[in-house]
Amino acid sequence: MILTSELKELLYNEGASLVGFGDISALNHDGFTSCAALAVKIPAGVIAGIGSGPTRDYFDQYHALNKKLDSLAELAAGYLTERGCKALAQTTTTVAESPGYSTPVPHKTCATRAGLGWIGRSALLVTKEYGPAVRLSSVLTDAEFDRAAEPVNASLCGGCTACTAACPGGAITGALWDVGTYREELVDVNACRRAARALAAELIGEKITLCGKCIEVCPYTKSYLKKENAL
Numbered sequence: 001m002i003l004t005s006e007l008k009e010l011l012y013n014e015g016a017s018l019v020g021f022g023d024i025s026a027l028n029h030d031g032f033t034s035c036a037a038l039a040v041k042i043p044a045g046v047i048a049g050i051g052s053g054p055t056r057d058y059f060d061q062y063h064a065l066n067k068k069l070d071s072l073a074e075l076a077a078g079y080l081t082e083r084g085c086k087a088l089a090q091t092t093t094t095v096a097e098s099p100g101y102s103t104p105v106p107h108k109t110c111a112t113r114a115g116l117g118w119i120g121r122s123a124l125l126v127t128k129e130y131g132p133a134v135r136l137s138s139v140l141t142d143a144e145f146d147r148a149a150e151p152v153n154a155s156l157c158g159g160c161t162a163c164t165a166a167c168p169g170g171a172i173t174g175a176l177w178d179v180g181t182y183r184e185e186l187v188d189v190n191a192c193r194r195a196a197r198a199l200a201a202e203l204i205g206e207k208i209t210l211c212g213k214c215i216e217v218c219p220y221t222k223s224y225l226k227k228e229n230a231l
Helices: 004-013 044-048 056-082 107-113 162-166 189-204 219-227
Strands: 018-023 034-041 087-089 134-141
Touching: 004 018, 004 056, 018 107, 034 056, 034 107, 044 056, 044 219, 056 087, 056 134, 056 189, 107 134
Parallel strands: none
Antiparallel strands: 018 034, 034 134, 087 134
16 A cells, blocks of 8 residues: 655755545556656746747746656655556656547646546646646556545636636637537637647747647636736
């Protein structure tokens, strides 16, 4: 039995913003029955600056936080393997996207199973603490955790359609998520990609899918920025 309090403390001390543990046995993926979900908040000042589109600071943070998350995922996987568990850190180098821009066990799936938040209309994970202003990673494992979270199975977006209205590509359908909803019911991924890449090319000269508008307009993000005095 793995003590979640000990592993959480280790990860929080190394810079994680949110950590949770969940049951993924229903996914039947390579013998992995549990997951550790990790989130690192995007700095409030960076998010406050992307109202008109992606910035160089946002681009830099995107990559810096991915590196931080890779390190945290590897740390968690090492902790688990040292205790005799099978563990796979789903880092940017070990997990590749399919042609449809998805992975076999998405970080967002792990995050909802681990109680970190729900999937918003934007198809991004939304957390109560930071809204969707987070970057994610995860570790798949066969470990038995002493305290797995209650999974989140439905949206808490209610009647809010801020991200739907603000999307530069008109890619967000406006549908509400629950655990049986497919990503394609929420977002036209190709329309999102086209608009985001066009914005990134125009504003920062980078060939990358980076926009952030649906993050910036979310009321939960606004609450986070207000707490951080970034509004």
